[in-house]
Amino acid sequence: MKNIFNTIVKSIVPILGMVMFASCGEEHDFTPYATSASENTSNVKFIHAAVGANGTNFQVNYFLGAEKISSVGISVGLPVGTSYGLQYPGSINYALVKSGDQTISAVSPIIAATATVPQIPAVERFVGKLVTEKGKSYTNFLIGSLPTVAPVTYSMFQVNDDLSVADLDKTKAYIRFINVISNAPVVGYDLGVIKTTSISGITPVITKEIQTYKNITFKGGDEKFIPIEPQDPTDTRGYQLQLRVAGSASNNPTLTAPALVANQANSGTGIFVPRAGRIYTVYCRGYAGGLSAGAPSTTINIPVITFYTNK
Numbered sequence: 001m002k003n004i005f006n007t008i009v010k011s012i013v014p015i016l017g018m019v020m021f022a023s024c025g026e027e028h029d030f031t032p033y034a035t036s037a038s039e040n041t042s043n044v045k046f047i048h049a050a051v052g053a054n055g056t057n058f059q060v061n062y063f064l065g066a067e068k069i070s071s072v073g074i075s076v077g078l079p080v081g082t083s084y085g086l087q088y089p090g091s092i093n094y095a096l097v098k099s100g101d102q103t104i105s106a107v108s109p110i111i112a113a114t115a116t117v118p119q120i121p122a123v124e125r126f127v128g129k130l131v132t133e134k135g136k137s138y139t140n141f142l143i144g145s146l147p148t149v150a151p152v153t154y155s156m157f158q159v160n161d162d163l164s165v166a167d168l169d170k171t172k173a174y175i176r177f178i179n180v181i182s183n184a185p186v187v188g189y190d191l192g193v194i195k196t197t198s199i200s201g202i203t204p205v206i207t208k209e210i211q212t213y214k215n216i217t218f219k220g221g222d223e224k225f226i227p228i229e230p231q232d233p234t235d236t237r238g239y240q241l242q243l244r245v246a247g248s249a250s251n252n253p254t255l256t257a258p259a260l261v262a263n264q265a266n267s268g269t270g271i272f273v274p275r276a277g278r279i280y281t282v283y284c285r286g287y288a289g290g291l292s293a294g295a296p297s298t299t300i301n302i303p304v305i306t307f308y309t310n311k
Contacts, residue, residue, distance in 0.1 A: 042132035043094035045161070046070065047308070048082045048106075049180045049285040050125070050144035051301045053152045057084040060106040060125055060142065064097065081109045085285065085306070092309045094137055097130070104130035106142050106154065126154040137161040139281060139310075143219075146183050147287055147301075159223040163311045166279050172227035173274035177213040178283040179220050181303050187246040188217035189284060191305070193228060193272070194240040210239075215246045221283075225310075230276040238271035241305045243284055272307060279310040 052058045059081030062070040070081075070088045082088045089095055105127040111120035125142070132138060141157040157180060165174055177191045193211040211228055213221065231239065274280060286303035 040099050040134050041096045042099040042134060043137040043161075044097050044130070044132065045094050045137075045139045045308070045310075046082070046088045047139060047141045047180075047283075048084050048086055048088075049283075050084070050142045050154050051147045051152075051182075051285075051287045052084075052144070053147055053150065055147050055287055055301050057301070058108045058123075058125070059083050060108055062088065063105045063107060064130065065103050069095065069097070081107075084301070085304075087308055092311060097132065099132045099134040099136075101129055101131050104128060104156070106156075126156060128156060130156075131158075137163055137310075141178075141180050141283075143180050144182060157219050161223075161281075161310055162225065163279055165225045165227075166277055166311055169227060170277045171230070173230035173276060174225035174227055174279045175211070175274065175307075176223060176225045176281055177216060177221045178223075178281060179216045179218055180283055180285050181288055182218055183288050184218045184284075184303075185245050185288065186217070188215040188220060190214050190244045190246050190248065191216065191282065191284075192240075192242040192244065194242055195229065207240075225279055228274060230274045230278070233275065236273065238273040241272045241282060241307070243303070243305045280307050281310055282307040 046062055048060055050058075050060075061068055061081045106125045108123040108125055110122050130140070137160070139159050139161055141159075143155055143157050145153045159178065175193070179189060181189075191213040192209045194207055194209050211226070231237065272280075272282070282305065284303050284305050286301045288303055
């Protein structure tokens with residue numbers, strides 16, 4: 001009788017876009033037919049929401065210990081980091097990282113010299129602990145203190161991402177709202193999610209606020225996702241996301257302003273197209289009063305509403 005040899009090929013887990021093999025030990029058998037990687041992993045999405053001194057932007061690379069885990073792009077011979085307002089990894093992806101407690105740092109890369117400006121060395125913006133549990137998902141926001149008060153300090157604000165909620169009812173979309181504006185008004189912000197119920201140009205056009213978050217202060221909000229009516233797959237019209245200083249009477253779904261709050265007295269809108277079965281995090285970032293307070297007068301980092309897709 002012929003012997004039947006069963007070979008098991010274990011998949012290699014990519015850790016934040018890089019292949020990291022588990023160290024050899026009694027529990028690992030590296031043979032031509034089997035490779036091994038730690039299954040003790042968690043999922044983390046990193047969001048750069050920190051405004052720099054005087055409202056300026058900066059890039060960061062993330063490190064776990066001494067291992068660089070993000071932004072592998074290269075430009076002019078120097079590493080490129082994750083820019084303000086962006087996420088790592090992009091799209092709906094999460095980075096797979098070793099679970100447990102480990103040192104994490106956010107470091108601005110070297111900026112090359114020009115004909116008039118000397119090279120700027122790497123700058124460590126934050127160092128601390130990343131704490132995760134096996135199999136769980138998280139969003140980790142890099143945030144900063146008021147950028148006009150020196151020195152600006154940076155920290156990480158981490159929330160749990162329970163993505164299993166989408167399995168409760170796949171006909172719904174799921175959202176939450178998080179505020180990471182360090183100098184948000186004391187009363188916080190209200191966020192309205194506003195839906196148009198008939199096609200524009202056809203009478204009647206009715207709008208309704210299908211969800212409202214109230215008095216959301218800095219690092220406030222709810223990490224739990226809630227169900228909302230999704231937009232029909234054939235309908236490309238977006239819902240409006242309307243950010244208002246808490247208690248403001250301004251609730252005009254026809255506002256044409258960009259997705260921002262120019263100062264603490266104004267409101268702004270953005271467009272959002274939720275689809276059934278998807279999970280989204282809506283958040284606001286920036287510096288309240290950044291355009292009008294005179295310090296800084298030219299920053300682009302006034303508060304904005306934005307979102308990313310968790311699943």
